[in-house]
Amino acid sequence: MATIRELARLCGVSPATVSRVFNNPEVVNARTRDEVLRAAQQIGYQPNASARTLATKKSSMVGLVWDTDHRRPGWRHPYFQEILIGLKTALSGRGYHLLLLATSEEKPEESYVHAVRRHNLDGVVMIDSGNRDPSLGYLAESGIACVSLDRPLEGPRTTYVTSDNVGGARQAVRHLYEQGRRSIATISGPAGTGPGTDRLRGYVEELAALGLSQRPEHVVEGDFYLSGGVAAMRRLLRAPEQPDAVFVAGDEMAVGALRAIAEAGLKVPEDIAVVGFDDIELAGLVIPGLTTVAQDKAGIGAAAAEAVVAMINGADAPPPQVLPTTLVVRGSSRL
Amino acid sequence: MATIRELARLCGVSPATVSRVFNNPEVVNARTRDEVLRAAQQIGYQPNASARTLATKKSSMVGLVWDTDHRRPGWRHPYFQEILIGLKTALSGRGYHLLLLATSEEKPEESYVHAVRRHNLDGVVMIDSGNRDPSLGYLAESGIACVSLDRPLEGPRTTYVTSDNVGGARQAVRHLYEQGRRSIATISGPAGTGPGTDRLRGYVEELAALGLSQRPEHVVEGDFYLSGGVAAMRRLLRAPEQPDAVFVAGDEMAVGALRAIAEAGLKVPEDIAVVGFDDIELAGLVIPGLTTVAQDKAGIGAAAAEAVVAMINGADAPPPQVLPTTLVVRGSSRL
DNA sequence: CATCTCGCTGAAACCGGTTTCATGTAACCG
């Protein structure tokens, strides 16, 4: 590996000048600069990232805190992949790499909190997986640029990005209303998760706005998974007044609901219309296609990247970013 | 941030001794060691990763080359997430972090090939996305520990991990045979992809082993996507002799096949049995459930981690690892 | 002509670890 001193000697200049060529090109004489660049190209010089980080305390790396512990709920939501790709792409475009941090509680000394300091990470993005790990808060308080997905978090240089869960839920309910449904139930996400409570709130608000009364027995809590959707839908079908539509706070649960409805010998959308949330791949593949509230997954990743980079560059924490959702109408809600 | 010299002064020892406490504990006196550890704990000392990397040329980081360019085929296979998680988990357990590398061709100077050198990455894992980028080969030749997924690759310290695509395909065909099917067609993956050709070979081999003749019009090439599956199945249904079973080389295509079959007014599995490959989440969610050849996704990630770490630790390139597949029988193939 | 400014460059310290080599001490051996 060529070093800066070798390159400097080769060009007959000092290491300082070479360094300036790469970091502050405008202060160095154009001829010198070109010559250094040409020589660098020729010998394949690459500035050593560790040395640079050591000197500047900036690593050009952003950490991703992503709890993939299989015992936790939420680790495998299928759209994480798309968010991750959006995040990676947007960060790459801004010159940052993404470092996946382990979250193992067996070895706290290898915790991501420490990794952030050891590696001089410039910022952190956290994917909420329902994990109540206090280290997350600790990280947020630590003053590092920090963006959380789907979960409000307090901290000096902290913000979060989320979809408009309330608005999306209202869209869904309004759509069902416009399709002529008047007895609209919901299968909510687990209480205590941000998206879970917000989507439920949207449901409640929109019912009120439409002048529909809200029946307690028409609200059943699910777990975001298929089996939970099946179970919740079975309960709804046993309600005194059977609903003619159901807004389900997650697509996987919604597919479960479709299944429970079929199992009961009822037809979608004739007997019961179903609208989900998230627009996972599966939504377009089941029959009938699932009407759903689409999250802008790539946009979430990109917004998180933008926010974290802005804070790295010294900006104040931007306000929480709430991305709009889009209703995708498919067969499950339209006669 | 506490440095090693501060900690050393605090304990009345030299920096060298502190360094040994963390890297070579057995050579330092037990009392000294305990005192240093206690003091380190107390002031929250964390060795600086960049300084360490600079001195040792080892970063404890493995790069992941993952081409997520949306214009390429293969960037979004839904089981990458599981492989990624398996990889990350296994690497974390061995003390390595995973660095996601950008693959942008607009800015070759930021290419992953350079990132590997700049960041002193200890090893690289590459996910094959059908990308024929020559840099991959360049990386493999460069002498870095390198593991590729699903694609054979030449290089001094290179190996690869893949599922037993031939064997899995044979399992699938044999299963169909055992279900009484005698006219077994296939929808293959794109020629030129490793899994595509291997699964086709398995199909051919097993037909021969079973003494079934192979009809050219019963082999149709797909693209691993749903729409390709639909199109391929339609062609199969127009064949002079309609098959009574189809082995489809990918689950997403298989779901497309299910759809084309339904569209033709035929029943699965009564008229045509279908077996897929991969066992993506969707396979368990469609109705009827899709019989499929399951890949051990977490195992693939773990095997890749193991191989790359072994090579990092100086081992010769281990032989390619071919992980067994499991036939998961669901409704699409069983009366 | 002396002085000031401006543009450009170099010397050297510094970032925070690791590692080699030398050294001091205590134990062991004949």
Next chain:
DNA sequence: CGGTTACATGAAACCGGTTTCAGCGAGATG
């Protein structure tokens, strides 16, 4: 008791960049 050995430690060089500060020459100014 002299010599060898093992063990534990420290001094200092080194990894490869960045950055401060000072210096130099050329052109501008008084």
